[in-house]
Amino acid sequence: MTSGSNLLLFPASLPDEALVSRVSRYHILTRNRKTRDSFMQLFGKPRTALTDIVPPDIPCLALRLPGDSSDNLERLLNDNTMFPLATLFNSWTPPTDWLGAAATPATIRRRTLGLAGLTKICEHCLREDFNTHGSPYIHRAYQAPGVICCWRHGTSLIERCPECSCPFEQPRELLEVPWKPCACGYRLGSNVDPIDEATVGGDAARGYAVFARDLLLAAPGSYSTSVIASTCRTKLVELGLSRGQRGIDRHAAAALLGDYYGSDLLGQMDPAYAAGKRDQWFRMGSRSGTPDVPLNRHLLTAHFLFVDAGRFVQALERAAAEALMPPMPTRATLDLAGDARKPNDKVSRAVGELRRALEENPRYTLEDLWTRYRGTLTRLLKWDRKAFAQIRDLAQKSRSRRPVAARVISPHRLDGARADQLRQAALRLYASTDRPVRISKYSIGRAAKLAHVVSSRAAYPQCNEVLDGFAETQWHFYARRYLWTLAHLPDAAASEVRQQAGIWHYKFVELDAYFRARSLTQVTHLREGQIIVLLRGHGIDLKWEGPCPDKTFARPGRAYVKKCTGTTTRHTAGPSSNNVPTPVDLAAVVLERARFTSAG
Template identity: 30%
Template sequence: MSDLLFFPMSMPDEMLHSRITRYHFLSGNRTAAETFRDLFGSAPFSVGILPKQIEVLATRLPGDTESNLDDLISTNTMFPAYRPFLGLGQGVENAPTGSSISGVARIPRREAAVHGKAKLCYTCVQQDLLETGYAYWHRSHHLPGVSVCWRHGESLMHACPKCSHPFFRKLRLLPNPTDPCICGWSALDPATGKQGTVLEKTFAEFAYELLQRNLPPMSCETLAASYVRQCRKRGFIHGKFVGTAKLFDSIRSKYGDEALSRMDKAYEAGKHDQWIRFSFYNGQMDMPLARHMIIAQHLFGGADDFEAALHKELILRHAAGAKLRLKLERPKVGRKAQHRQKIATILAVRANVDLEYLWDNAYQATRWLAEHDNAWLMGKLSTPKRLPEVVEEVSDLRDSAYAAILLSGAENLYRISKGQKRVNLNNLQKLLPVRLPRCPKLRKRRFPLASQQAELLMESVWHFRLRRLIFALANMKRLNLPMNTGSLGMVSSVPNTVFQALVSFFEWDLEDFARNGVDAETLLKSTGLPRNWQGPPGFNQVLGGTAYYRNKSVAEST
């Protein structure tokens, strides 16, 4: 029997983390650990989209556990906004809307990174205090892609505007929105919040309406079909196919690069290829929630039209599935046609085929034709085969120019500077107007000079580590830091083992560097190392990163 005496009633559009925080203040608990023990019977954990111990809280609340669970999910979490876009797992096609909590397992792990901030609307704090007597945190403010308040159009804050102190701290309760910050700033101070754009407010309204509707889960086929059907109505087509490029350009021209970068992290990182993907894998479309809502709002305009389109698509799919699909019987092919087709196929794909080869590799067909259709068989064998014309492939006319671009551009890449990158094939290709073919064989045939130049310019991992360490030493001198591994972590992410190995190998006098400074380019040239240097001899320690190391065989270890 639980000793949970009360749990505060939910405010309109309140997130569960905010409700837990209000319980903490009202219960008089001193620490967050006590509050989480009361509600969940566990130590503090990240609340996230759907708390992992939400079933425990539903059990401790008065009433039916299943009803409590459905009410918590639909009222206080952002999961209802995710549900229609997550697809359907096996065996849940006919599951009730509220009782299916298993859909949370289909939320991609990348979505968890979206909820690392607590967002606040300046005017909402004051308005909630007047209307309900308590200021709280709204779940609609935390939907992916939403940057303004849907009611007031103000830009959402995730930190104190005066001292940048963050509202959200991992494994901590949320602060009371009306409490002053450590610097003295308060959301109750008279001020005017920064207004967002009209498009941002329209998108926030669409996301809010979608969250409130609590739509049932949709299969990826239904969701994709509704997108495709609306694209055809709006003219986003390319021949017989959906014009995703036209749809992307339309969204980009509507919102602009700055707004889309705030709404979608992949767009901000410059990953525009395949930004819109209507294909699906394992019953789910591979797009984050923010992108789904951007596309849905752009195609349908409002939540009413979007919901109506989904229901219409469901009706069409059920009607199509109810019809009996008649299997067309394959036309029966005679024995003569079958044997002729087999022999004709062999003669088409192989050169210098004779009767002996056919007896060895197609005995049944050869025997039947020799007995019943020998004239056709002998005629096929006597017909001379037309040799295919060999067309000599000519290298691309831009090959020499691309090779010159790589040679000149690589010198800038090899310079020791802030943000330097390893000179590999990917970074070399970024110097060219058009990337070379991905296939190595095709790349060498069409661009032999550029491919050869790229291979000569390749930089080894250890040479890149050497350049990074030299730049780190120069920064230590510039900032008057001691030249040791303790200062290394402040100016670079080069591992300490690399620092020790290279300083020992080159016998560098760090005290001399501290006194006289470090000329980075001169120091690099003084090493006399080629750009494909494989590191200090005998150094076989495994370093961190994504590289793979070959394990020693049993014979080597013994």
């Protein structure tokens, strides 16, 4: 489609220029009195959003510019918007006939695509652009989600006037800065100070800005959700973040990502992280979770895993190539002895599918294949019995699981510091004067807000050593609860102490007898850590096995407990006198029921 527009004053795009910058420069060149006039000339509307990641009314501009409208739309999308990033991660797909339906704005999913936020500017780039190109302009790469510093200078980007804090951008309006001074009179780039190292962004923030800019310039195209998930999952497994055979340890991955960027930086780069919405924050690596990931989190995860945009694109290309080709030898072989067949032979395809299933599941038998691939086996049996016999022989061979290479995970750099945090949290728990609860590795981790280290022993060896040392036994917990209850009920009867302590009757009897035999000192006003001091005075440490470690207690509750032969009542049919329970049997049953009833 070729348009007959005469918008010859619409400026050519400068390197990496944002669409809002080109439209604003057009408004300045035409000297229109109102921005409404420029919007009507370019879009046929009095107002439109230009700072969205993909502006919804961009086809209207493509139809009005000179030349082929399709080429105009393609150049505008790829050169002046975030369209390359949106299509790369399959976050959004343009409508089929976008130019033909230009009057209807495209529907954009704000949850996964989102907005770019306020317009961000680097004052050092404004000065250099004026000297190089003769005009300052707004860079597109700085508007990428999560970018907070200049990729070239490392300085923090600004969204407001440094003098009066007025935001540069107004909703659905054109920009006046940097071509005109702010309302306060300050002109951006006019008084740029030398770069201060204190204001330069960190390595992670600047590396992320470079990563986003390189991806925009590369414009690698679109990849399917399965390819993106496979690429990220492969890299996560290489980093030792797998869980099970095919799963990903999302908690550990999110923790490492948080360590890489830092909580403060992540809060600036991701609104959900700053708002504390982190339950399902990391969902990369799965086909079901990847489509719901916002664009900024796609970029954060990709930069964290690959660091360099070139390596990320190469990994995507390899995953896409593997998705198109089955993980089988390139030769079209059917017979294991070497009988070749055509690559498109239906028998060869069926055999290839079954062999892949056997390779991926080494313990599959012929019965398993019939359960999961009944249709394929039935067709193969009709087409070629010799091929079916080969699959049957292959499935019957003894095979073991494929050896999995041991992953070597180096200890985390913050392992020692976090071990100290866990130690302090455990000491606070044991020193508390509140009603004792059992202190385990997980409760210590939760108290220190480091619960993820419990399941990452290889990455946090010192942390897990501290957790193993401070986790108490069940008997030590009973002893703490017993002393705490005595301190609050010094004159209560034993039955009331047992009820308030919440200790099982039979274990309480042993525990009470143990402490009474040692003339335990009564404590009326507990101080922090006093219970632990009293226990250590009686030789009771965190790993105490109880007053009677060799004694076996029946489990409390109403579960069935098998009794010995001499006291078991037999219920069999028939009038035989052997089936009649004796008084001794009945007495044993009554006592046993009374014991379990009191325990329940």
